[in-house]
Amino acid sequence: MLTRRRWYLLMNGLVAGWLVAAGVIVFVHRFIASGTWLMVHLLLLGAVTTAILIWSQHFADSLLRRPAPGGRVFHGIRLLGHTVGAVLVVVGIVTGWWPLVLAGGSLVGVVVLAHATSLSLQMRGRLPARFAPLVRFYIAAAVFLVVGVTLGIIMANTTLPAAVHDRLFPAHIGFNLLGWVGVTVVGTFILLWPTVLGARASDATNGTARSALVLMCGGVLLYGAFCLADLRAGIAAAMVVYVAGIVIVLVEATAQARKATRSSFAAWSLAAAMVWFVVSSLGLGILVATAPTWAVADDRLAWLVGPLAVGFAAQILLGALSYLLPVVLGGGPEAARRSAIELNRGGMFRAVVLNLGIVIYLLPTSSLVRVVMSFLVFAVLVSFLPLAVRAVLATRKAPSGADAMVRTDAPSTAPKRHSGSLVVAAGALILAMTLGVTLDPAATGLSIGVPTGGVAATGQTTTVKMVMKDMRFSPSTVRVPIGNKLVIKVTNIDNQIHDLTLATGVTSGRLSPGKSATVDAGVIGTNIDGWCSVAGHRLLGMVMNIVATGGPASADASKAKGSGSNGGHKMANMPGMGGTADGPSAAKDIDLQKSPGKGFVARDATLLPATSATVHKLTLTVSDVQRAVAPGIIQDLWTYNGTAPGPTLHGKVGDIFDVTLVNDGNMSHSIDFHAGTLSPNVPMRELAPGKSLEYKFTATRSGIWLYHCATMPMSLHIANGMYGAVIIDPPDLTPVSKEFVLVQGEYYLGAQKAIADYSRVQTEMPDLVTFNGYANQYRYDPITVKAGEKVRIWVMDAGPNRPSSFHIVGGQFDTVFFEGDYLLRNGGSTGTGGSQTLALQPAQGGFVELTFPEPGDYSFISHIMSDAEKGASGIIHVTR
DSSP: OOOHHHHHHHHHHHHHHHHHHHHHHHHHGGGSTTHHHHHHHIIIIIIIHHHHHHHHHHHHHHHHTSOOTTHHHHHHHHHHHHHHHHHHHHHHHHHTOHHHHHHHHHHHHHHHHHHHHHHHHHTOSOOOSTTGGGHHHHHHHHHHHHHHHHHHHHHHOTTSOHHHHHHHHHHHHIIIIIIIIIIHHHHHHHHHHHHHHTOOOOTTHHHHHHHHHHHHHHHHHHHHHHHHTTOGGGHHHHHHHHHHHHHHHHHHHHHHHHTOSOOOHHHHHHHHHHHHHHHHHHHHHHHHHTOSSHHHHHHHGGGGIIIIIIIIIIHHHHHHHHHHHHHHHOSOHHHHHHHHHHHTTTHHHHHHHHHHHHHHHHSSOOHHHHHHHHHHHHHHHHTHHHHHHHHHHHHHHSOOTTGGGGSOOOOOOSOOOOHHHHHHHHHHHHHHHHHHHHHOSGGGTOSOOOOOTTOOOOSOEEEEEEEEETTEEESSEEEEETTOEEEEEEEEOSSSOBOOEETTSOBOOOBOTTOEEEEEEEEOOSOEEEEOOSTTTTTTTOEEEEEEESSOOSSOGGGSTTOOTTTSOOGGGSTTTTSTTTOSBGGGGOOTTSOOOTTOOOOOOBOOOOOSOSEEEEEEEEEEEEEEEETTEEEEEEEETTBSSOOOEEEETTOEEEEEEEEOSSSOBOOEETTOOSOTTTTTOOBOTTOEEEEEEEOOSOEEEEEEOOSSSHHHHHHTTOEEEEEEEOTTOOOOSEEEEEEEEEEOOOBTTSOOOHHHHTTTOOSEEEETTBTTHHHHSOEEEETTOEEEEEEEEEESSOOEEEEETTOOBSEEEETTEEEEOTTGGGSOOOBSOEEEOTTEEEEEEEEOOSSEEEEEEESSHHHHTTTOEEEEEEEO
């Protein structure tokens, strides 16, 4: 039989396991599908929910002074059931298999209902203890989790309309975080807080608890009802009711803190977590209530991941465990004292870094500052695990029996100085920020200051409010008296990411939709150009000018670093636009006679048969990757699933394609499937970095269809790799020996390892034209077939600009399928007819069929010969 100590070590080992899994995902989430979902749910559904199931039963046993029905055996079964259910949910989401999500979520719901039932049975009859009514918090919270889990199961079903999904998402968060986690935490906090402080709970505590429970439960129910009823306007009021329940608890907790006899990491963490909880709850209500649509509300809620998941949930978990573990490990007062010392090591440092780190992360700093800060906060969180191991080991080393009575667990009343810890914490935060700024100085606005042109500062400040919308700055011209300091408060109200970059190097940093920044342009002594530096936006006209007024022009715009007198259309100074900022264009290095190197393997052009499945579920992840596009030529491509072109989708008429698009790039992207017919404004919307959306369509017509990024400038996004093909077989398609797919694309080369040159895209004169993304790749690694085999070759012209005339030297097509119909089939009406080319404009496609009569090497090309000479050629090697 397990001892009490071993029981709690084993059960809390489950919590540690979930935390470790979440930690692994933190490092790899950008490289896997559903990475952000996994981070949040491994923490909340895994670690936090497991801890609640363990410790709510522990407190119920203590408060009610009677064991739960079934004792530890039934409790262990519940914990095992929850673990299995949570794992099934995780696997189901990652694999996209909804039956697993249904099974796992249902199991979690059954476990939680059993937990609530057990607590209710345990409460039957007289409540013998003073604070026994607090158990009602745990029962109410369990009911909320059942509702939240049910909503989660429904949301995971791919057949759910996007509009319904968007409305259920905030409700799912409300029932799970506010109901399950929040109500449980507040009920526990009422008793745990004075215990941690060594203070005494007042006689009014039960009355406070009763009021808090009513307000919080009422707030959750109102919030959920307003979400489900599509009434965003009432959500703010619901959250006021909910937060009022927390506040009355915190008022009493503040009074108890004044009487505290000790402090510790546990106390600091509990206090900070409750503050984050109030802030996050109010933020949740405001963000959802003020959103114009549910989809926008869902996007806004990403801001709350840090405060809710880390500031509140993770911190309350670690704070509570830091106090509770020494209590349940046993071994006597000396053992408890030693384990508490271990868990309190660096307590002030950890508390300060964790909480200020979250604050800095939420500020409008550069992305690299946030990345570095998030890793620092994560390191502080993970440090609990080795400290917990040290605490367990410390209890084993503690003396027992008579020797244990020599020491005491009474806390010292002498005040402890934390100045050293505070200095070290401040140093760590400053170092992290400095590292982030060093890696990305321009994004923080710490670049070279604005030249004053020798004018004297007036001491006055001109402040201008500016918005970004429809690929424009408004106002686009800012007039400033010479000598005045200029401050621009810029807000992005467009549907994609922008920035404001001045010719002096000062920048706002990248701003997602709805975000704002303050740009300190310094003292103005000359005219200065400004623009959006996101690829292609400047050339589309997203420019502005600062005009110095009130005196003779001290200098023209050309004197400012990188400025152009043509209103910002001078492209040579833009990274990836004219080649000069990142180096000369890679076009000078093109040598298509050069070998790509030993071991080169061409992209497999084979088209596998369409599966029997009628629903095709997949994830397309946008990522920025550096890929070779010709021997010695490397470009920074924007890709779907890491390749250009993206993966080929293959199905039949009537099939459903359920695509999850995840943007792991560094700017806004989108996707447009020509194979589907549906209103484009929602599924084809701009997707900010870190966001995802579901795109579902039914293939109603056959052919080969283009998919591509539809974000402006669209030509640049396509030219930089964001395209692919969807093949829908005609119902009467005849069998062939082999099928291949070739997607023609164009490269307008920027500098080596840079993005495409947008000014070159506009000339419609590509540097390279390729089949399947690499110039002449099938000359270096030919496609192989056998003589006499019937071969079908699907061809798509992705553009963005050039037509194609597909031809096989030495071959004749007996069948040609173009844009949904046969131009020629099995020799046509004469039976002897043939075709020599398949002519395509950009975004057109079809297939050709032929049989190679004898062995040899047959070149295939675009018969627009200059394009063939730029890489649109390959070889089909025919064997016996």
